[in-house]
Amino acid sequence: DAGITQSPRHKVTETGTPVTLRCHQTENHRYMYWYRQDPGHGLRLIHYSYGVKDTDKGEVSDGYSVSRSKTEDFLLTLESATSSQTSVYFCAISLSNEQFFGPGTRLTVL
Amino acid sequence: QKEVEQDPGPLSVPEGAIVSLNCTYSNSAFQYFMWYRQYSRKGPELLMYTYSSGNKEDGRFTAQVDKSSKYISLFIRDSQPSDSATYLCAMSPSYSGAGSYQLTFGKGTKLSVIP
Numbered sequence: 001d002a003g004i005t006q007s008p009r010h011k012v013t014e015t016g017t018p019v020t021l022r023c024h025q026t027e028n029h030r031y032m033y034w035y036r037q038d039p040g041h042g043l044r045l046i047h048y049s050y051g052v053k054d055t056d057k058g059e060v061s062d063g064y065s066v067s068r069s070k071t072e073d074f075l076l077t078l079e080s081a082t083s084s085q086t087s088v089y090f091c092a093i094s095l096s097n098e099q100f101f102g103p104g105t106r107l108t109v110l
Numbered sequence: 111q112k113e114v115e116q117d118p119g120p121l122s123v124p125e126g127a128i129v130s131l132n133c134t135y136s137n138s139a140f141q142y143f144m145w146y147r148q149y150s151r152k153g154p155e156l157l158m159y160t161y162s163s164g165n166k167e168d169g170r171f172t173a174q175v176d177k178s179s180k181y182i183s184l185f186i187r188d189s190q191p192s193d194s195a196t197y198l199c200a201m202s203p204s205y206s207g208a209g210s211y212q213l214t215f216g217k218g219t220k221l222s223v224i225p
Binding site: 031040041042058094098103 | 155
C-alpha cells in the first residue's frame, strides 16, 4: 500500500461547511498529489506538492487549497464545500514518474 | 481532442481469453507510460511501467508502446475472474522540472472476466 493512509475514509457534510482531508505517508517521498475521481471524468489532478511548503495547482484546483508543513502530511481543504465537490479523493506519492495511490476518501456534500 | 483517449467499455470476456486494452494519445512529449488496475472502491494500483517504445512483459501481462502511432496497449493472457477491474492508462513527459511528474490519465476501461 506504499505506506499511504488517508483520513477520513468516508465523510458526509453539508454545503458551505469547511472540510479537510488528510494524506499521510511513512516513506519520506518528496512528491505528493491530490486527485478526484468522478464517473465520466476519470482521475483529475487537484494540487500537488514537490516539497515542504512547495505546492502548485493541477487541472481542477478551483475551490480547493492545500498545505504541506511536514514531509509526511499533505492536507486538502475545501473552504466551503459544494455539491459539485462530491467525489472520491485520492492521494498519491511518487519518487519520479511512478505514482502510488492511497485507499481514497469518499466525500458526499449534501 | 482529449490528450489521452481510452475506450470505457465495459469489456466482458470468458475466463482464459486474451484481453487487449488500448489508449491513444496526442502529446508527442509523453515518454513514460503506465497501466494501473483499480478494483471497485479501491485506489489505483500500478501494474506496468514502460519508458519510450517497445514491449515489457510481467507474467500474464504485456505492455506495448508504439510512439510512432501514439498508441499503447496492455495484453492480459489467460485472463482470470480476479482480473475483473477497471484498467487506467497514464503517461507523462520527460523530466523538466517539478511539474513534469504529473500524469495524464485515460478514463479507464472496465473489464469483466466471466468464469
